Amino acid sequence: MVACSAAPSLELLSPERGGAGIQRVPSTLSGRADACVYIVNLPADSASLGIVGYTPQLSELIEDAMPLVWHLLARQSLSEQLPIYLFYVxxxxQIGTNAARLLQLLQLMSGKAQIWVPVSTSHSAILHSLRLILPEAVRLDLNHSSLLYVGDNANRKPMKAMAEACGMPFCFHALY
Incomplete structure (x- = not known):
């Protein structure tokens, strides 16, 4: 069993500090009791809905993505013990709000071996959020932080190009 706790610097993501918010994903959604999986950028109105503050839609996004995330980790020989941050776009x-919150996460991940996975019902919003922060993200040390994209095949090439511009290893699996 792995003891999970968000890195101390991730406290900066707390809504009380103006951040995007971070919360550990329950094993009922991640599919693994021993995994260090977190959700970043929870909707502000989700506290009264769903499992542990997750809207039914967000719960479904996580449940659909996680088996593919575990598959990608195994396929790429990435450690399942690394922290995994699901970033909810x-x-x-507004795209600018999502982008600013994503940049906060990437700044805190800079120089660390971690994994982030964007999740959203809008795959174009994922693409545009990353594109908007690309000038700042390329200056970060993200070569140890892998981007796992489970989503629309049409976004595969631009997501890979942006990940490579940032020095991030990139993994993809289509979500149908």
Whole structure:
């Protein structure tokens, strides 16, 4: 069993500090009791809904993505013990808001071996959020932080190009 706790610097993501918010994903959604999986950028109105504050839609996104995440980790020989950050790109928020929160996460991941996985009902919002912060993200030390994208095949090439521009290892699996 692995003891999970978000890195101390990730406290900066707390909404009380103006951050995107971070919460450990319950094993009922991640599919593994011993995994260090976190969700970043929870919707502000989710506290009253669903499992541990997750909207039914967000719960479904996580449940659909996690088996593919575990598959990608195994296929790429990445450690399942690395922290995994699911970044929720909220289509109800402005792209600039999602992008700023994503940049916060990537800044805190800089120089660390960690994994991030964007999740959203809007795959174009994922693409545009990363594209918006690309000038800042390329200056970060992200060569140890892998981007696992489970999503639309049409976004595969641009997501891979942006990950490579940032020095991030990139893994993809289509979500159908």
């Amino acid at each position: 909220n289509p109800r928020d």
